[in-house]
Amino acid sequence: MLIVRAGTIHPVKIQSANRPSKSPPIKPIVVFVSGRGTNLQALLNAAEAERWEQELAAKVVAVVSSSADADALGVARAHHVPVHILVPEQFGSRAAFDEALARTVERYAPVMIVLAGFMRVLTPAFVRRYVGRMINIHPSLLPSFPGLNTHQRALDAGVRVHGATVHFVSEDVDAGPIIAQAAVAVHANDDKVSLGARVLQQEHRLLPYAVRQVLEGRVLFSERRALVVGIERDELALLAS
Numbered sequence: 078m079l080i081v082r083a084g085t086i087h088p089v090k091i092q093s094a095n096r097p098s099k100s101p102p103i104k105p106i107v108v109f110v111s112g113r114g115t116n117l118q119a120l121l122n123a124a125e126a127e128r129w130e131q132e133l134a135a136k137v138v139a140v141v142s143s144s145a146d147a148d149a150l151g152v153a154r155a156h157h158v159p160v161h162i163l164v165p166e167q168f169g170s171r172a173a174f175d176e177a178l179a180r181t182v183e184r185y186a187p188v189m190i191v192l193a194g195f196m197r198v199l200t201p202a203f204v205r206r207y208v209g210r211m212i213n214i215h216p217s218l219l220p221s222f223p224g225l226n227t228h229q230r231a232l233d234a235g236v237r238v239h240g241a242t243v244h245f246v247s248e249d250v251d252a253g254p255i256i257a258q259a260a261v262a263v264h265a266n267d268d269k270v271s272l273g274a275r276v277l278q279q280e281h282r283l284l285p286y287a288v289r290q291v292l293e294g295r296v297l298f299s300e301r302r303a304l305v306v307g308i309e310r311d312e313l314a315l316l317a318s
């Protein structure tokens with residue numbers, strides 16, 4: 078079934094890096110992090126296990142951290158991925174930080190930027206520059222619970238189903254077109270730690286899955302809703318109990 082939705086479509090533009098003539102052009106992916114890096118770890122594990130470089134001609138080529146002591150830096154280094162540290166406090170303004178970020182990113186000409194626990198709101202100028210190429214993982218079933226402290230807020234609201242979302246980044250925080258979601262049941266005795274742990278487990282399935290869907294051109298950016306090409310929309314939801 079082909080699902081076609083209204084809205085302007087901006088297909089992801091694939092750029093080539095220098096590669097030997099027989100190899101397909103590599104699709105560079107840059108990951109932004111700020112903290113633990115468990116989603117980065119899941120992404121790198123999937124890329125290795127599923128042989129993304131050989132099968133999809135895609136590779137995580139750099140990790141950019143907004144914190145100098147993020148555990149995610151150790152994860153990147155363990156996988157021999159180059160890291161860049163840009164600490165917001167060292168820049169005079171949000172715009173200056175984002176310009177430095179863009180300069181760092183541009184040298185990799187990424188087809189995709191993945192925000193994997195990046196605790197910074199990006200300026201509209203930065204978002205516009207990478208629109209359709211930048212995705213984020215958020216620990217709730219958007220549009221419920223954008224922002225912080227999502228697990229406690231879900232418990233307080235008494236929802237029976239909670240989860241995580243991967244979406245294209247738009248100028249409004251946690252509000253861009255949804256690519257894929259993972260749902261988990263909320264248990265009667267859950268607290269934010271137990272619920273958050275189960276959601277995180279699903280994030281680790283969801284993020285590599287969603288990146289792959291975009292890389293394979295199965296989900297395209299559209300201004301209002303992501304455009305799903307050639308697969309059932311149901312496939313874009315992961316369910317766990």
Ligand code: GRF
Pocket residue numbers: 111112113114115116117149193194195214215216241277280
């Ligand atoms: C995840 O819960 C992600 O959804 C949110 O930030 C957290 C990052 O965790 N955006 P980690 O650094 O990947 O472990």
